[in-house]
Amino acid sequence: MSLFLGKMRQHINGHKELSEHKDVVKVDAGKEVLIPLFATHSTNFDVFVKAGDHVKVGTKLAQCNDRMIVPIYASVSGVVTDIARKCMHATLKPVAHIAIENDGKYETTQAFAPLDYRQASKAELVEFMKNAGIVGCGGACFPTYIKYSGDAAIDTLIINAVECEPYITSDYKMVEAHMEQMLLGADAMKKTAGARRVCIAVKVSHPELIEQLKQACAKWEGMEVAAVADVYPMGWEKTLVQTILKKTYSRLPSEVGAIVNNASTAIALADALTKGMPLCEKIVTVSGDGVKDPINVQVRIGTSAKTIIDAIGGYAAEEVMLISGGPMMGKTIVNDQFVIDRAVNALTVLRVKAYDDVNCLRCGMCSDHCPAGLQPVRIAQAVNAKDKDMLLRLCANECVECGLCTYICPSRLNVTENVRNGKRQTMAALKK
Amino acid sequence: MKFIYHASPNLRQKLSTKRIMLELMIALCAVYVFTLFYYYTRYDLERMLQAVLLLAVSLGTALLTEGVWALCTKQPVLRYLSSSFGWITAMILTLMCTINTPPFAIGVATFCAIFFGKLLFGGFGQNIFNPAAMGRAVIFACFAGATTDAITGATPTTVMANTYNWLPTTSASFDALLERVGSIWDLFIGWYPGAMGETCTALLLIIGVILAIRKVIDWRVPLIYLMTVALMALVLGLCAGVEELWLYVAFHLCSGGVMFGAVFMLTDPVTSPTAAQGRVIFALGAGILSMLIRVKANLPEGVLYSILLMNMLTPLIERALDGQQVRMRKKAYTITAVLAVLGIALAALLGNVMESAEEKAESLALAAETTTVQEVL
Numbered sequence: 001m002s003l004f005l006g007k008m009r010q011h012i013n014g015h016k017e018l019s020e021h022k023d024v025v026k027v028d029a030g031k032e033v034l035i036p037l038f039a040t041h042s043t044n045f046d047v048f049v050k051a052g053d054h055v056k057v058g059t060k061l062a063q064c065n066d067r068m069i070v071p072i073y074a075s076v077s078g079v080v081t082d083i084a085r086k087c088m089h090a091t092l093k094p095v096a097h098i099a100i101e102n103d104g105k106y107e108t109t110q111a112f113a114p115l116d117y118r119q120a121s122k123a124e125l126v127e128f129m130k131n132a133g134i135v136g137c138g139g140a141c142f143p144t145y146i147k148y149s150g151d152a153a154i155d156t157l158i159i160n161a162v163e164c165e166p167y168i169t170s171d172y173k174m175v176e177a178h179m180e181q182m183l184l185g186a187d188a189m190k191k192t193a194g195a196r197r198v199c200i201a202v203k204v205s206h207p208e209l210i211e212q213l214k215q216a217c218a219k220w221e222g223m224e225v226a227a228v229a230d231v232y233p234m235g236w237e238k239t240l241v242q243t244i245l246k247k248t249y250s251r252l253p254s255e256v257g258a259i260v261n262n263a264s265t266a267i268a269l270a271d272a273l274t275k276g277m278p279l280c281e282k283i284v285t286v287s288g289d290g291v292k293d294p295i296n297v298q299v300r301i302g303t304s305a306k307t308i309i310d311a312i313g314g315y316a317a318e319e320v321m322l323i324s325g326g327p328m329m330g331k332t333i334v335n336d337q338f339v340i341d342r343a344v345n346a347l348t349v350l351r352v353k354a355y356d357d358v359n360c361l362r363c364g365m366c367s368d369h370c371p372a373g374l375q376p377v378r379i380a381q382a383v384n385a386k387d388k389d390m391l392l393r394l395c396a397n398e399c400v401e402c403g404l405c406t407y408i409c410p411s412r413l414n415v416t417e418n419v420r421n422g423k424r425q426t427m428a429a430l431k432k
Numbered sequence: 433m434k435f436i437y438h439a440s441p442n443l444r445q446k447l448s449t450k451r452i453m454l455e456l457m458i459a460l461c462a463v464y465v466f467t468l469f470y471y472y473t474r475y476d477l478e479r480m481l482q483a484v485l486l487l488a489v490s491l492g493t494a495l496l497t498e499g500v501w502a503l504c505t506k507q508p509v510l511r512y513l514s515s516s517f518g519w520i521t522a523m524i525l526t527l528m529c530t531i532n533t534p535p536f537a538i539g540v541a542t543f544c545a546i547f548f549g550k551l552l553f554g555g556f557g558q559n560i561f562n563p564a565a566m567g568r569a570v571i572f573a574c575f576a577g578a579t580t581d582a583i584t585g586a587t588p589t590t591v592m593a594n595t596y597n598w599l600p601t602t603s604a605s606f607d608a609l610l611e612r613v614g615s616i617w618d619l620f621i622g623w624y625p626g627a628m629g630e631t632c633t634a635l636l637l638i639i640g641v642i643l644a645i646r647k648v649i650d651w652r653v654p655l656i657y658l659m660t661v662a663l664m665a666l667v668l669g670l671c672a673g674v675e676e677l678w679l680y681v682a683f684h685l686c687s688g689g690v691m692f693g694a695v696f697m698l699t700d701p702v703t704s705p706t707a708a709q710g711r712v713i714f715a716l717g718a719g720i721l722s723m724l725i726r727v728k729a730n731l732p733e734g735v736l737y738s739i740l741l742m743n744m745l746t747p748l749i750e751r752a753l754d755g756q757q758v759r760m761r762k763k764a765y766t767i768t769a770v771l772a773v774l775g776i777a778l779a780a781l782l783g784n785v786m787e788s789a790e791e792k793a794e795s796l797a798l799a800a801e802t803t804t805v806q807e808v809l
Contacts, residue, residue: 003652004709004764005757012443166443248758319434321442328441335435352436358449358515359557364650364706373757377706378750393754403441410449417439 006368009231009239010404012166012328014205018294019287020169024177026298027311028104029076033302034097034339036089037062039070039135040142043095053080058111058277061098068143071133075280075301076100077107090324090344092331097339100302114276117188122148125192132272137282138171138235138262139325141343144269147259154193155257158244159186159200159266161209162228164235165326167287168346171263172209173296174283175202178267179216181274185266187220188273193259197222199244200263205230232328233402239371264345279342286312288327290320290349299340305347306336315349323348328403357412366405366415372398376405380418388429396422397430447647453517455648459639460523460696463629466622470631471531474623479531483628487526489535493542494522501551516556518546524564524696527629528689528736529571530587537575541567561743562703568736587626588613589688593732596789599672605789606676616679619686630692633685640695649699652708653715657694660719661685664779668727671783689735690722697735703743707757709764710749716768718742720775727782 001007037045045062049055055074064070082099089095115128129145136142138160159182163171175182186198200217202210204227217223226244228234234243237260241253249255268279280301287294292313299308305322309315323330324338327348366376375394382390396419405415464487472480495518502512522542529538545567553559591612592598600606610616614624622632630636644651665684666677674680684690689697698704704714718738725734752767753760787795 003656003712004761006708010445012445315433319436321436321438323440323442327443330440330442332437332440332442333435334437336433348442350442355444356448356450359555361449361452361557361701362704362706363449363452363701364708364711365647367707367757370757373759375707375754375757378754390754395756398756401440403443406441407443408445410445410447410452412444412448414439416441420439 005373006364006370008369008371008373009229009233010369010408011230012232012407014166014230015287016167016169018167019285019296020172022295024173024283024296024298025312027303027308029102029300029303030307031102032081033076033078033100033102033300034085034087034304035061035072035074035100035302036087036095036097036339036341037064037072038089038091038093038095038141038341039064039066039072040068040140042066042068043093045072045096047083047098049080049083049098051080051082054078055080055100056107056109057280058109060111068146069130070135070143071131071278072098073111073133073278073280074100076102077105078103088333088335088338090331090333090338090341092333097302108277110276111278112272112276115273117191117273122192122194125188128272129192129269132269133278134265134269134272135342136262137264137268137279137343137345139329139343139345141341144261144265147254147261148189148192150252150254152254153257154195154254154259155197156245156259157186157190157193157195157198158226158240158253158258158260159189159198159263160235160237160240160260161200161202161263162235162240163203164232165328165330165346166232167294167348168285168326169287170283170285170296170345172206173285174264174267175209175213177283178270179212181270182263182267183216183220183223184274185268185270186223186261188269189259189261189266190222195222195259197224199224199226201226201228201234201240201244203228203230203234232404232407233371233400236371236400236402282340282342282345284308284340284344285346286349287346288323288349290316290322290351292316301342302339304337304339305333308340308347309336309349317351319352321350321352323350328407329401355412360411360413363410365408365410369404369408371402371404372400374399374419376415376419379422380413380415383418383422383425388425391422391426392429394422395426397426399423450514452648453520455643455646456520456696457523459643459648460520460527460629462639463527463632463635463692464523466632466635467527467628470622482531485535486529486531486533486538486628487523489539490522490526490542491519493539494518494546497543497546498551501547518550521545521550521563521567525567527692527696528564528568528627530625530627533571534575537571540574541570544570557702559702560746562697562700562739565697565736565739565743569740572731572736587688587732588619588624588683589626589726589732592683592687593726597787597792598727599668599674599786600676600680600789601672601674602790603675606674606679609789610679616682616686619683626687627689627692630689633691636691636695640691643695643699649695650701650708650711652711653699653704654694656712656715657698657719657722658685658690660716660775661690661723664720664723664775667776667779668723668783668786671780672786672788684723684726688726688733693718693722693735693739697739698742703746705746705749705753707750707753707760709757709760709768710746710753713749713753713764713767713771714742714746716771716775717745720771720778723775724778724782727786
């Protein structure tokens, strides 16, 4: 906080204790598994299987060949029943899914050859990431290989284990369970990037995890743990880079010599390198006051939300909000048929609470807290006034939809929704 | 099973606008209790009841005006009243008035504040001018001479303005001033006549700190405002050769509506810029204007009009700083620096050209002498 700028971040009660100290429960994928054909806004896939085909865990099902190349692998063994079933995706978009009738045997085929990253060149490693379908598991699902394809000199690789969304603890559970794999994955990333050091960012409010990580890091060269403040959105690349490196960039972290990758992504890469297997299974937090028993579950990609919530004891209320992801950025979905994709790390179920809103009193708390340094209250005014020039001046397109403005608004207005609207208009105006 | 849709995020912080307004009301009540205590101990029960009457009239007028407005615009009255916060305006307005203000004057002022100052602009959150400040300006403009009694006497700012021209340079004249208004300590603890809620600097300071910590007000505004007033008083005093320099600065900070304005008026979020850097510029501008009006204009006090003037400039400040705030910082620094230099330069200029209390007394005496001589002739 300074005289001229607000805090640009805010501590939020994380409710992490609901699920953090309970053991992870394994939930079976159920009779039918749906594999979403979706990768960073693209639904344009080449499908390699047809209905009736028998697939095994690790069979390559499809590949996205748009701007970015992302292969999709089967997470269970069984028979393909449909290759284009339209269902709601966890990102609230209707997406084609490949339906597989799960035979429960989990027969495995090696998806690709493992690779000894110590002997491999940068090009080989980038190619490997691409073929293994490694995508950002933090929520954005961005193909990892793209981050390493650039030419910018990288000094620091930041492994993001911040988990700044309230309620979610799945990254902590992943790191705890697969610490050595994570460090191996991080080391491979470090080698690919040509980075000097690896910085593993964990919230200061998790001292035990930090201690374990410190001990484990001692065995590796150039690895350190950075304890970062328990504020939202510490897990956002820009805030994280600013906190750790004290540098700001405009578009990509590589501008200041940094790459940020999620801890679960590092684990996925390590598994691919050592076992030749893609990401088939992951830990998902199911938490919130709308479930009876908040807990972390280990599930196959493609398991439906309903299967998971039924398996852990069901909802705690008749009316709930079911959110894929955390309460800040996650999408509320009005049925529980959608499935866990690679980037879904939580299901948050909240009881419905009505808030009494009043007029905006122009307190400016949203502007003070916006991590992107925007002025949500002004953007909302511009949206209401339909003032395109003002929207452009206010850089509404730079909003990352973190939700902090709505969270902080004392008048209980849906500020983020207004800014989203402004963002869309600005983007459209910029495209022209 | 029913799934409800709501666009993200789905979490809210505890602090609400209603809470902010409630805490503001409690703070104003604390100031008011001091006022009652002062008038009861220093004067009598009658004077205290007069203070009660004034607040009652103002509150009644405010609620009535908003209630009728809600009825006329076909809105549920109670809900409208509870989210319009008219009583805050009424309380602030009352606390800005002196005890001898006629009740009908405060009633008219409250009506003007609420109706013309707020409702006509579109209600809470839409008004351009601080409604309470507007109401006070109405009293200044329309009821300046109307008083119920004169027992409570002249306020320190009136004495300072009328007799000492805001510039008692020698220690002797400063002592004479303090003799008439009490010590600086009296000014600090509020043991002197003045606008009902503006006197107790110490209490206002404590309340300001608490409100800032509790995020009811933004700490930047009072801090910058008070610093500006102090710095300009210092430069002015220095250039004019004021002997009791620190007491002079303290007098500026502790008298009139400076502290009350800093804590309760300038921090009104509705009428000040929304961005932090905008609020810094806003407070700086208000500080400079307060000082200029105070020492140079035909009024004993400048806080009120400086607030109203800055309210008018708020849209301009907002417009100037529209954009990504980090990238706008340079512009904000530049504006702030220019304003700060301007403020100091003006203070230095005034210090050199203003007539000091002694000079004024001399010229008055001279003028009187001339008149006498002319009469004799």
